Amino acid sequence: MNKIEIKKNIFWVGAVDWNMRSFHGHTYTTKRGTTYNAYLVVDEKIALVDTVYGPFASELIERIREIIPLEKIDYIIANHVETDHSGALPAITKLCPKAKVLGTAKCKEGLWKHYHEDWDFQVVKTGDKLDLGKRTLNFFEAPMIHWPDSMFTYCPEEKLLMPNDAFGQHYATAERFDDETDPCALMEETKKYYANILWPLGGVILKKIEEIQKSGISIDMIAPSHGIIWRKDPAKVLNAYSGWAKNTTQEKVVIAYETMWGATEKMARKILEGLEDAGIKVKLFDIALTDRTEVISEMLDAKGFLFGSSTHDNDMLPNIAGFLEFIKGIRSKNRVGATFGSYGWAGGAQKEIEGIMKEAGIEITQPALTTQYSPDESMLKQCYQWGNEFAAKIVSHS
Numbered sequence: 025m026n027k028i029e030i031k032k033n034i035f036w037v038g039a040v041d042w043n044m045r046s047f048h049g050h051t052y053t054t055k056r057g058t059t060y061n062a063y064l065v066v067d068e069k070i071a072l073v074d075t076v077y078g079p080f081a082s083e084l085i086e087r088i089r090e091i092i093p094l095e096k097i098d099y100i101i102a103n104h105v106e107t108d109h110s111g112a113l114p115a116i117t118k119l120c121p122k123a124k125v126l127g128t129a130k131c132k133e134g135l136w137k138h139y140h141e142d143w144d145f146q147v148v149k150t151g152d153k154l155d156l157g158k159r160t161l162n163f164f165e166a167p168m169i170h171w172p173d174s175m176f177t178y179c180p181e182e183k184l185l186m187p188n189d190a191f192g193q194h195y196a197t198a199e200r201f202d203d204e205t206d207p208c209a210l211m212e213e214t215k216k217y218y219a220n221i222l223w224p225l226g227g228v229i230l231k232k233i234e235e236i237q238k239s240g241i242s243i244d245m246i247a248p249s250h251g252i253i254w255r256k257d258p259a260k261v262l263n264a265y266s267g268w269a270k271n272t273t274q275e276k277v278v279i280a281y282e283t284m285w286g287a288t289e290k291m292a293r294k295i296l297e298g299l300e301d302a303g304i305k306v307k308l309f310d311i312a313l314t315d316r317t318e319v320i321s322e323m324l325d326a327k328g329f330l331f332g333s334s335t336h337d338n339d340m341l342p343n344i345a346g347f348l349e350f351i352k353g354i355r356s357k358n359r360v361g362a363t364f365g366s367y368g369w370a371g372g373a374q375k376e377i378e379g380i381m382k383e384a385g386i387e388i389t390q391p392a393l394t395t396q397y398s399p400d401e402s403m404l405k406q407c408y409q410w411g412n413e414f415a416a417k418i419v420s421h422s
């Protein structure tokens with residue numbers, strides 16, 4: 025195994041999970057796999073920052089052994105309880121018995137509830153420092169980025185921020201740094217990660233970025249716990265996060281629908297034409313055929329959402345129902361929307377969809393558009409016009 029030195033005597037000792045395709049209990053499709061990043065800071069004292077997902081513990085141990093004997097580890101920094109970062113703790117603590125585990129008070133509580141082990145634990149909080157000899161580790165509590173226990177670790181002498189889940193991507197690569205990998209794929213995965221994991225937490229993320237900027241700390245490398253390390257351009261990901269957290273959007277609409285016999289799809293395509301002819305960027309997805317993770321990523325910078333469904337048993341179809349349940353949890357801000365769809369003898373889907381959109385914080389800007397059975401030419405003209413009207417709302421709302 026090659027030693028991967030990210031700074032002088034600071035090593036990446038994580039694992040690449042090339043085959044991970046479904047993360048977080050199937051809430052996130054990871055078509056490019058993921059990585060679990062851990063870092064070993066070798067100084068007069070030795071600190072391991074985070075571990076890896078349990079099934080990859082032996083890989084972490086092997087990487088550390090290439091650098092130092094494990095029993096020399098003095099500290100294990102647990103930035104986050106979630107099992108993709110703490111899963112190897114039970115294995116590694118057995119091999120470095122003198123190591124003290126450091127984390128927030130919530131981390132201590134969470135680790136106990138996950139593993140029920142009596143580790144030598146030191147609670148740290150924002151402002152606390154750990155002296156390693158030539159270098160120090162400073163801690164910033166970062167609750168809800170991504171769990172209440174989360175924390176960032178910063179090494180001022182190296183201008184190195186290790187923010188755990190923040191600024192990461194589910195992106196398995198042989199390369200470790202932003203200047204070595206495909207920049208388009210990197211930003212695509214960074215955006216998808218933010219949209220699917222961090223979107224509801226934008227307010228706390230923005231405050232944390234402002235707090236870090238106000239603290240005056242200098243950052244020339246961001247080493248997250250998933251994916252690529254930002255060494256060429258850490259400001260790129262900081263700026264992208266600021267924009268997303270401020271709910272900055274484009275004049276763009278995502279149309280997501282489910283159709284029973286194609287009538288709702290005909291409506292969707294005509295609505296799309298009305299939007300496009302008005303100069304609005306549009307993405308259209310049949311939600312029964314599309315990966316939800318990709319759709320949510322497209323929604324992150326869209327001002328408007330149009331959701332459609334045929335009516336079945338006075339309600340929407342099941343795939344769009346599952347999708348909207350997920351959207352409700354995102355609690356998006358500063359977004360507008362409307363609903364459409366066909367019905368047979370009794371409607372109902374649009375009322376249900378509008379209810380969920382309101383709960384999700386989406387402003388409904390125009391009445392639902394419905395048609396009985398399949399739309400005729402006159403109805404298709406109405407769909408076009410309805411799309412056109414929504415385009416005007418997007419422009420006026422921007």
Ligand code: FEO
Binds near residue numbers: 104106108171189249
């Ligand atoms: Fe990568 Fe919240 O765990």
